[in-house]
Amino acid sequence: MATLSQRAQKLFIQYLRENNLKVTQERLALLDEIFSTNEHLDADDLLARMKAKKKKVSRATIYRTLDLLVQCGLVRKSRLGQEHYFYEKVQPGRRHDHMVCTHCGKVIEFWDPALDERQRQICQEHNFRPSFYSLQIQGLCEACQALERESRFLD
Amino acid sequence: MATLSQRAQKLFIQYLRENNLKVTQERLALLDEIFSTNEHLDADDLLARMKAKKKKVSRATIYRTLDLLVQCGLVRKSRLGQEHYFYEKVQPGRRHDHMVCTHCGKVIEFWDPALDERQRQICQEHNFRPSFYSLQIQGLCEACQALERESRFLD
DNA sequence: CTTACTGCAAATGTTTTGCAATCGG
DNA sequence: CCGATTGCAAAACATTTGCAGTAAG
Numbered sequence: 001m002a003t004l005s006q007r008a009q010k011l012f013i014q015y016l017r018e019n020n021l022k023v024t025q026e027r028l029a030l031l032d033e034i035f036s037t038n039e040h041l042d043a044d045d046l047l048a049r050m051k052a053k054k055k056k057v058s059r060a061t062i063y064r065t066l067d068l069l070v071q072c073g074l075v076r077k078s079r080l081g082q083e084h085y086f087y088e089k090v091q092p093g094r095r096h097d098h099m100v101c102t103h104c105g106k107v108i109e110f111w112d113p114a115l116d117e118r119q120r121q122i123c124q125e126h127n128f129r130p131s132f133y134s135l136q137i138q139g140l141c142e143a144c145q146a147l148e149r150e151s152r153f154l155d
Numbered sequence: 156m157a158t159l160s161q162r163a164q165k166l167f168i169q170y171l172r173e174n175n176l177k178v179t180q181e182r183l184a185l186l187d188e189i190f191s192t193n194e195h196l197d198a199d200d201l202l203a204r205m206k207a208k209k210k211k212v213s214r215a216t217i218y219r220t221l222d223l224l225v226q227c228g229l230v231r232k233s234r235l236g237q238e239h240y241f242y243e244k245v246q247p248g249r250r251h252d253h254m255v256c257t258h259c260g261k262v263i264e265f266w267d268p269a270l271d272e273r274q275r276q277i278c279q280e281h282n283f284r285p286s287f288y289s290l291q292i293q294g295l296c297e298a299c300q301a302l303e304r305e306s307r308f309l310d
Numbered sequence: 311c312t313t314a315c316t317g318c319a320a321a322t323g324t325t326t327t328g329c330a331a332t333c334g335g
Numbered sequence: 336c337c338g339a340t341t342g343c344a345a346a347a348c349a350t351t352t353g354c355a356g357t358a359a360g
Contacts (some may be wrong), residue, residue, distance in 0.1 A: 130294035
C-alpha cells in the first residue's frame with residue numbers, strides 16, 4: 001500500500017503534467033520535505049531544511065512551488081499567531097483547526113463535527129457559499145498556564 | 156446618554172493617563188475616525204480619510220496609534236481575505252466573526268451562540284485557556300453567486 | 311530544440327524604527 | 336522644562352518579479 005507521501009507525489013506529478021508544467025527536482029524535493037513531517041513550516045524553515053540536506057533550492061523557487069502545491073490541494077497555507085504564512089501537508093480526512101499558544105508557539109490541532117456542521121448551517125442562513133474555513137484560537141497551552149502559576153513568565 | 160464614540164474616547168483617555176501616555180490631537184482624531192464608521196479599515200484607508208479631513212497624520216503615527224487602540228481593547232485587528240491588516244471598532248456585546256467574499260471583497264459579520272459555546276467547550280477539553288478566537292469563512296456572497304451563474308465573472 | 315524553470319538580485323508592499331524637531335502636562 | 340510624540344526617511348520583513356542562463360521533455 002502506498003504511503004501518503006507517495007500518493008502525494010503521484011498527484012503532484014499528474015497535476016504538473018495536466019498543466020504543461022515540468023516535473024523538476026526542486027519541486028519533488030520540496031513536496032517530499034513537506035510530506036516527511038507533521039510540522040507547520042514557513043518558507044524559511046523549508047529553506048533551512050533543504051540546505052541541511054544539501055539540496056539547494058532558492059527562496060524564490062520555494063514560494064513558487066508552495067503556490068503550486070496549494071493550488072493543487074496538497075498543501076494548506078495558513079497564518080498561525082499573527083505573523084507570516086505557514087504550510088502543512090493536507091491529509092485527506094484530517095481536516096482540522098488550530099489552537100496556538102501565544103507564549104510558547106505550540107500548535108494544537110483539533111476538529112469537531114458539531115462545530116463543522118454549525119458553520120455550514122450559518123453559511124446557508126446567509127446564502128453564502130463557503131470555500132474555505134479558518135478557525136484559530138489563541139491562548140495559553142496547559143504547560144504555559146502552569147508556568148504562569150509559578151510566575152515563571154519572566155524568562 | 157453618551158454615544159459609543161464618546162464612551163470610547165473617555166476610555167482611551169483614561170488608558171493613556173494610566174500609562175503615562177499623552178492625549179494628543181492625532182490620537183483622538185484617529186479614534187474618532189474609526190468610531191465614526193462601521194467599515195473595516197486598513198492603515199491606508201485611515202491615512203486617506205485623515206487627509207480628506209485636512210488632519211495630517213503620518214503613516215507611522217497611524218500604526219503606532221492603532222497598536223495602542225488594540226492594546227486597550229477599543230479596536231480589533233484582523234486579516235480579511237489574505238492580505239494585510241484591517242481594523243474595526245469594538246462594540247461591547249457585539250462580538251462577531253467574518254465571512255469574506257473572495258470575488259467582491261464584501262464582509263458579512265455574524266455571530267452564533269452555539270458556535271461560541273462549542274468553541275469554549277473544545278478549549279476546556281484541551282486544557283487550553285483561550286484569549287482570542289478568530290473564525291473566518293471565505294467564499295462567495297449571494298450577489299457574486301448570481302453573477303457566476305450568469306457567467307459574468309469575466310470582467 | 312523548444313518551453314518552462316531556476317537562481318539571483320532588484321523590486322514590492324506593508325509595517326517598523328531611529329532621530330531631530332515639537333508638543334503636552 | 337522634561338519626557339513623550341510626531342513626521343520623515345530609512346530600515347526591516349516577507350514575498351514577488353524580471354531576466355539571463357539551465358534543464359526538462
